[in-house]
Amino acid sequence: MTTAISKARVSKELIFREAAILFQRKGYQATSMRELATQVGLEVSSLYSHIRSKQEILERICFDNAEQFIKGLEQIELGICNPASQMQDILGLHIDRASIDPSSITVFNDEWRQLDEPALTRFIQLRKNYESRLLFILESGIEQGVFKRLDPQILLLTILSIMRGVHHWVKSTKSDKAEEIKKVISAIMLDGLLFGK
Amino acid sequence: MTTAISKARVSKELIFREAAILFQRKGYQATSMRELATQVGLEVSSLYSHIRSKQEILERICFDNAEQFIKGLEQIELGICNPASQMQDILGLHIDRASIDPSSITVFNDEWRQLDEPALTRFIQLRKNYESRLLFILESGIEQGVFKRLDPQILLLTILSIMRGVHHWVKSTKSDKAEEIKKVISAIMLDGLLFGK
DNA sequence: TATATTTACGAACACTTGTTCGTAAACTGA
């Protein structure tokens, strides 16, 4: 009867993807569902045919990424028990993930505080667990004499800081040179940094 | 006539201090003026006897810190023109400021995106200027053969990442060991990092 | 084809947001 213009239907995935981009640009709180709707090409209320709530989007982004990192770490832990190469692999893991999906990672890094309870506590728990496993590798490396004898806690935080920053310069460096970045950071972190030649 | 219970009057400074703490904990957008009011011990409307707007608070926090860093950098630039010691001083500058006022620095680092125009553009401009001056020091160091010949852009971003993370572990490390942190990070950044002995 | 399920919509709701206004109290300086 009416002209049958087939409206391009929208997938759940698209919503999460666009949400990640908006959350990255403006932050979770500053992004409205109406904004997300127009970005996706829907009316606000239509979003709720796909998702339960705004929080659900944030939770999915955060915990999906958490899962990826945990799985990656498990692989590394099961590999050769060599702290130096393990650390290098962990660097690679973070840089790769930041390259693959920068906006999602940014939300994971910066917006997890906006999680409601009980998700927030659960997330922090995962994070703590992940970090303590990194700490273990660092301590092992120190004990084995392969890492310098520095405060492992501070070492850990330094490394995490660098990794939390990777997504920033995935964008600011022109080409898609994840490999280049990996090389430079490894050079800085492992081989020694600036000084000398 | 009535019982003269003197209401403890509130200073502008207190408002900015408490705001920084709240903005740090929950983010700028997630912090309401009503929340800030009760934290300060006032009713909402009373806040506006002291400040013009919520944005003004954020602007002041961001630009005050920017000014501090710029002034600090100027001092360093005017000092001995030795890239290695200059970098060390810059590390010290960031660590000191993060130790002195962690919440303010956190807002400066993480919440500046919530600035409205035209403050946002102005802030980004300041930041760009600051970073390009750091880049210059790095490039000088490379040219003089005192830094390794690595992509200075990536070097810069790595260093900035570390500094953006400092405020996190000022809290998580027990004692107030800014000096200890300075030593470890310098060791990592300048002398060489993990490997070897 | 007819039926059931998924997706899209407009309107509305209850609530929170930052901010303003008029006014009264508290303080300051003479």
Add this chain to the structure above:
DNA sequence: TCAGTTTACGAACAAGTGTTCGTAAATATA
């Protein structure tokens, strides 16, 4: 003491928030 200024308050406002609901169209299933 009195005038003038600063500070605090309650009430209210307009705008924006996430979300719900009933319904209709589109798609899938049979």
